[in-house]
Amino acid sequence: MTIRLGDTAPDFTAQTTNGEINFHEWMGDSWAVLFSHPKDFTPVCTTELGMAARLKPEFDKRNTKIIGLSVDPLDSHEGWSKDIEETQGAKVNFPMIADSDRKVSDLYDMIHPNASDTFTVRSVFVIDPTKKVKLTLTYPASTGRNFDELLRVIDSLQLTADYSVATPVNWKDGDDCIIIPSVSDEDAKEKFPAGFRAVKPYLRITPQPNKTDKQKPTSV
Numbered sequence: 001m002t003i004r005l006g007d008t009a010p011d012f013t014a015q016t017t018n019g020e021i022n023f024h025e026w027m028g029d030s031w032a033v034l035f036s037h038p039k040d041f042t043p044v045c046t047t048e049l050g051m052a053a054r055l056k057p058e059f060d061k062r063n064t065k066i067i068g069l070s071v072d073p074l075d076s077h078e079g080w081s082k083d084i085e086e087t088q089g090a091k092v093n094f095p096m097i098a099d100s101d102r103k104v105s106d107l108y109d110m111i112h113p114n115a116s117d118t119f120t121v122r123s124v125f126v127i128d129p130t131k132k133v134k135l136t137l138t139y140p141a142s143t144g145r146n147f148d149e150l151l152r153v154i155d156s157l158q159l160t161a162d163y164s165v166a167t168p169v170n171w172k173d174g175d176d177c178i179i180i181p182s183v184s185d186e187d188a189k190e191k192f193p194a195g196f197r198a199v200k201p202y203l204r205i206t207p208q209p210n211k212t213d214k215q216k217p218t219s220v
């Protein structure tokens with residue numbers, strides 16, 4: 001099944017290194033990052049899982065839970081976790097789904113047969129608290145993902161959800177934002193007390209709303 005932006009993230013129950021989890025229940029009111037990796041005891045995956053563990057406090061700050069997946073069984077995940085701690089200097093501090101029966105991989109279309117019949121590709125799904133899919137990414141097995149970029153996208157998604165702004169090319173936390181087109185100039189004057197600059201009628205720049213004391217959260 002192809003999962004598109006705006007779809008409800010399919011729910012599932014799965015065995016994980018933190019016990020059985022019902023995905024939607026586990027998410028609760030949080031955002032979530034569900035990411036697959038091809039196989040346990042592989043080098044690129046080992047570095048990714050180590051980085052995810054080190055960055056967990058940053059995901060926590062963003063009210064975002066993270067959960068990994070591969071088609072290897074639970075005892076393999078548990079053995080591999082020891083290697084990750086030993087080599088990456090961080091204990092895996094989030095659940096890893098043991099998807100031996102490929103139930104979740106199939107549900108999220110994480111196996112791309114022309115890349116590999118047996119292993120999941122590097123999929124990422126960012127899901128908001130209403131369980132809507134807000135971002136999908138697919139990387140090949142040979143390329144490790146950039147977890148700083150995931151945090152950057154989550155910051156952008158949360159700014160859109162809370163303040164009706166979008167973020168421009170190469171935006172990073174603290175940079176100016178763009179007022180989304182559906183907000184009229186009249187409403188923008190009220191919504192953005194720090195002010196805005198209209199470079200063009202469709203390109204209106206405002207300071208990052210949660211970095212100015214003039215702004216309170218609104219919804220889109």
Ligand code: BEZ
Pocket residue numbers: 038039042043044045046141142
């Ligand atoms: C890795 O994680 O290192 C990896 C996994 C499958 C194919 C290539 C690399």
